[in-house]
Amino acid sequence: MNDACLNDHRDTIIRGICDCACVLGNTLEVIRRGNPPEGALRLAMRQREALIRLAESLQSLSIGRSA
Amino acid sequence: MPDLPELRVGDCVRVLGGEGPNMLVDEVIRHPVDGQVVRCLWVDEQGLVHFTDHRADNLELAGVRTKLSAIDVNTDRTRSFNGATAQCDHAHPLTILVVEDNEDGANCMATLLRLYGHRVQVAPNGRSALELAAETPPDVALLDIGLPDLNGWEIARWLNEQAGSHKKLPFLIAITGYTSELDRQRSRKAGIGLHLNKPVDPAELVAVLERFRQVIAPTPQGDCG
Numbered sequence: 581m582n583d584a585c586l587n588d589h590r591d592t593i594i595r596g597i598c599d600c601a602c603v604l605g606n607t608l609e610v611i612r613r614g615n616p617p618e619g620a621l622r623l624a625m626r627q628r629e630a631l632i633r634l635a636e637s638l639q640s641l642s643i644g645r646s647a
Numbered sequence: 648m649p650d651l652p653e654l655r656v657g658d659c660v661r662v663l664g665g666e667g668p669n670m671l672v673d674e675v676i677r678h679p680v681d682g683q684v685v686r687c688l689w690v691d692e693q694g695l696v697h698f699t700d701h702r703a704d705n706l707e708l709a710g711v712r713t714k715l716s717a718i719d720v721n722t723d724r725t726r727s728f729n730g731a732t733a734q735c736d737h738a739h740p741l742t743i744l745v746v747e748d749n750e751d752g753a754n755c756m757a758t759l760l761r762l763y764g765h766r767v768q769v770a771p772n773g774r775s776a777l778e779l780a781a782e783t784p785p786d787v788a789l790l791d792i793g794l795p796d797l798n799g800w801e802i803a804r805w806l807n808e809q810a811g812s813h814k815k816l817p818f819l820i821a822i823t824g825y826t827s828e829l830d831r832q833r834s835r836k837a838g839i840g841l842h843l844n845k846p847v848d849p850a851e852l853v854a855v856l857e858r859f860r861q862v863i864a865p866t867p868q869g870d871c872g
Contacts, residue, residue: 595793595824599749601846602822608754609849613762623751 581629596634613637685837732866740765741860744785744817746776746802748794756789763853771796781805785817787856787865792823792830799823800837818859822847
């Protein structure tokens with residue numbers, strides 16, 4: 581993978597992380613308001629799992645770059 | 648000299664005496680000695696920079712000038728970004744179009760905004776955004792930029808073009824992971840009034856919406872807790 585591709589891939593991952601953080605923030609605010617809809621906790625957990633996957637992708641990208 | 652409103656970045660302003668849009672102040676400059684506002688700056692739906700100088704003659708930055716006395720400013724100091732405004736479930740909800748292809752993101756944003764009393768429609772792509780906006784012109788559109796068909800900038804241009812026929816200019820906010828200065832410039836050129844980077848602090852977003860709502864439908868003092 582060349583540098584341009586790596587950068588694109590990295591940007592995509594970062595945008596994914598930002599998406600997850602945004603969803604988490606909104607979900608927590610909904611929960612904080614005290615009237616969370618059914619599934620709010622599941623939604624938060626899904627974002628956590630997605631964040632972990634994205635972090636792993638970012639790590640492997642760093643490994644690929646340094647190899 | 649008119650009494651100057653207490654301006655600060657993020658305040659919502661409206662140009663008086665016309666069908667001026669509502670815009671958020673991007674920059675406030677205070678006099679170095681007495682701290683009074685001497686200048687403010689905002690960007691309109693055409694991407695033109697409005698620039699106001701209160702003390703000296705108006706200075707020109709991009710061909711558009713407005714006297715500070717000719718704008719209406721909502722600067723209720725009791726409202727802040729700490730979420731206090733969130734307690735206001737008002738009688739004048741905003742109609743908000745959320746354009747977001749991330750299903751979880753769109754749904755939780757809609758849930759959040761409905762909790763604050765707004766009417767919300769969700770569009771997962773550009774085409775459905777245009778259809779929904781044509782049926783029900785929104786007061787505010789929250790636009791993701793990276794979408795599967797049209798991008799957020801194209802949607803913004805279309806919404807601004809349509810605004811003339813509806814006589815209702817929506818306040819456009821980009822909420823996006825596209826964060827470069829070039830992306831911000833594109834937003835301005837597309838007529839997006841505010842470019843927010845993900846992740847957005849929900850309390851900040853709610854406060855911005857409340858200030859905008861106050862400009863288009865002021866709530867008598869004391870109505871909000």
